[in-house]
Amino acid sequence: MSQSGLELLFQGQNLPRLLAGFGVTLRVAAVVLALGLSLGALLGALRTLPNRGLQVVLRGYLEIFRIVPTVVLLFVAYYLLPQLGGLNLSGEAVAVVTFTLWTAAEMSDIVRGALVAVPRHQVEAGAALGLTRAQQLRFILFPQAVPLALPGTINLATRVIKTTSLLLMISVMDLVNVGQTLVEANSHLHPTFAFWLYGALFIGYYLLCAPLSWWAKHIARQRKAVTND
Amino acid sequence: MKKMMQRLSFLAVLAALLLVAAGCGKSASTSTDTVAQIKKAGVIKIAVFGDLRPYGWIDQSGKRVGYDLTLARRIAKDLGVKAQFVQVNADGRVDALKAGKVDLVLANFTVTPERKQVVDFAEPYMKVSVGVVSKKTAPITKVSQLQGKAVIVTKGTTAEQYFTEKQKGVTLQKYDSKTQQFSALKSDRAAALADDNSYLYAWVKNNPTYTVGIKTLNGDGFFKQDYQQTLAPYFGQDIQAQDIIMGE
Numbered sequence: 220m221s222q223s224g225l226e227l228l229f230q231g232q233n234l235p236r237l238l239a240g241f242g243v244t245l246r247v248a249a250v251v252l253a254l255g256l257s258l259g260a261l262l263g264a265l266r267t268l269p270n271r272g273l274q275v276v277l278r279g280y281l282e283i284f285r286i287v288p289t290v291v292l293l294f295v296a297y298y299l300l301p302q303l304g305g306l307n308l309s310g311e312a313v314a315v316v317t318f319t320l321w322t323a324a325e326m327s328d329i330v331r332g333a334l335v336a337v338p339r340h341q342v343e344a345g346a347a348l349g350l351t352r353a354q355q356l357r358f359i360l361f362p363q364a365v366p367l368a369l370p371g372t373i374n375l376a377t378r379v380i381k382t383t384s385l386l387l388m389i390s391v392m393d394l395v396n397v398g399q400t401l402v403e404a405n406s407h408l409h410p411t412f413a414f415w416l417y418g419a420l421f422i423g424y425y426l427l428c429a430p431l432s433w434w435a436k437h438i439a440r441q442r443k444a445v446t447n448d
Numbered sequence: 449m450k451k452m453m454q455r456l457s458f459l460a461v462l463a464a465l466l467l468v469a470a471g472c473g474k475s476a477s478t479s480t481d482t483v484a485q486i487k488k489a490g491v492i493k494i495a496v497f498g499d500l501r502p503y504g505w506i507d508q509s510g511k512r513v514g515y516d517l518t519l520a521r522r523i524a525k526d527l528g529v530k531a532q533f534v535q536v537n538a539d540g541r542v543d544a545l546k547a548g549k550v551d552l553v554l555a556n557f558t559v560t561p562e563r564k565q566v567v568d569f570a571e572p573y574m575k576v577s578v579g580v581v582s583k584k585t586a587p588i589t590k591v592s593q594l595q596g597k598a599v600i601v602t603k604g605t606t607a608e609q610y611f612t613e614k615q616k617g618v619t620l621q622k623y624d625s626k627t628q629q630f631s632a633l634k635s636d637r638a639a640a641l642a643d644d645n646s647y648l649y650a651w652v653k654n655n656p657t658y659t660v661g662i663k664t665l666n667g668d669g670f671f672k673q674d675y676q677q678t679l680a681p682y683f684g685q686d687i688q689a690q691d692i693i694m695g696e
Binding site: 277294396 | 508509535537540541624626631
């Protein structure tokens with residue numbers, strides 16, 4: 220066997236399978252982020268309202284999803300719920316629902332934090348100028364809260380993408396799961412294969428996460444340009 | 449009877465299970481498919497390993513192959529249905545059945561009394577027991593050598609159960625998948641790795657610097673002794689103990 224571990228990566232169906240795993244990871248992450256961040260933003264806004272009962276419920280929801288490890292949530296949703304007479308969903312559906320609820324919980328705290336961080340007098344000054352409540356939100360609260368929430372949101376998004384590697388626990392053929400089956404099938408042909416494969420996984424996750432940081436930097440720069448005017 | 453059960457446990461193994469045993473609570477909602485339902489659906493869902501060469505793995509063309517997979521396809525063919533494979537790790541095998549995610553597990557699934565209480569095993573199709581693999585330069589040949597040392601196991605396996613219950617002086621390093629446990633051994637995370645001897649034999653062939661120093665842990669060698677004392681004198685030299693006795 221004179222071939223190198225790198226060449227093995229391109230043999231047979233190895234690369235197409237790795238790309239298919241990349242596709243699964245991308246699909247799950249994209250759906251989860253779209254749903255989770257929107258739901259989280261809404262819940263975060265609700266958490267700034269002065270309704271006590273609502274606060275207790277939302278706070279409880281946040282704490283549960285923040286404290287219980289994601290892998291436990293996945294196991295409960297995938298293996299235990301069907302046994303308790305609940306829904307019996309596919310692995311990917313379970314992943315989307317569980318991760319969305321987790322992402323939304325974390326996002327709600329980021330958004331709440333950003334909203335309360337905008338000084339009260341800013342909104343009050345708007346009210347004094349005769350702006351309606353909607354106008355206060357649109358022109359005063361949101362433009363100042365969004366830049367505050369952005370770093371935390373990007374951080375959360377990259378965490379969500381990387382945590383999708385847990386999906387191998389519930390039979391979803393994601394990037395890491397495909398990678399591991401490739402290592403077991405090929406590493407005897409070339410001992411350095413695992414090194415190249417994990418290198419490929421590194422590139423895969425980098426491609427998923429890096430655009431988010433670039434985008435965040437871009438937005439931050441735009442904001443700066445606007446406020447400097 | 450208890451002795452008998454214990455014997456059965458390390459006795460041959462691996463099996464198929466079609467039904468969640470009655471008496472483990474109401475399971476009507478998680479209705480595991482009966483053979484009739486499977487035939488009607490035209491598909492049988494089978495849980496297999498994806499990273500355990502040569503039992504269940506994926507070849508370069510992307511096809512699932514291995515000893516368990518060949519059996520799986522044969523079962524599907526005999527039933528006249530299509531086989532649909534669900535890749536699992538060791539600790540997901542019981543729950544995958546209980547939750548109705550699969551109809552059958554063909555993933556080196558050793559028959560144990562505890563597992564029998566929740567799943568229904570078919571006839572065993574392989575002999576297996578827990579073995580220990582270690583470096584040839586520092587071979588582990590007796591369990592006593594492991595006292596105070598670290599041993600690698602996969603979660604949800606008979607090896608994990610054996611060391612947790614019977615060898616409390618051994619520190620366990622538990623991993624989720626076969627890939628992880630073998631990588632850990634190769635990077636010297638522990639003195640040895642314990643798992644079914646059936647795949648340790650295959651693994652050392654590809655990793656010749658390692659040896660299966662202990663081939664059978666959980667058998668007490670009773671039947672082999674019994675054979676040597678009572679039967680061997682009556683057989684010729686060309687008959688070995690393993691031709692006659694089960695397991696061990």
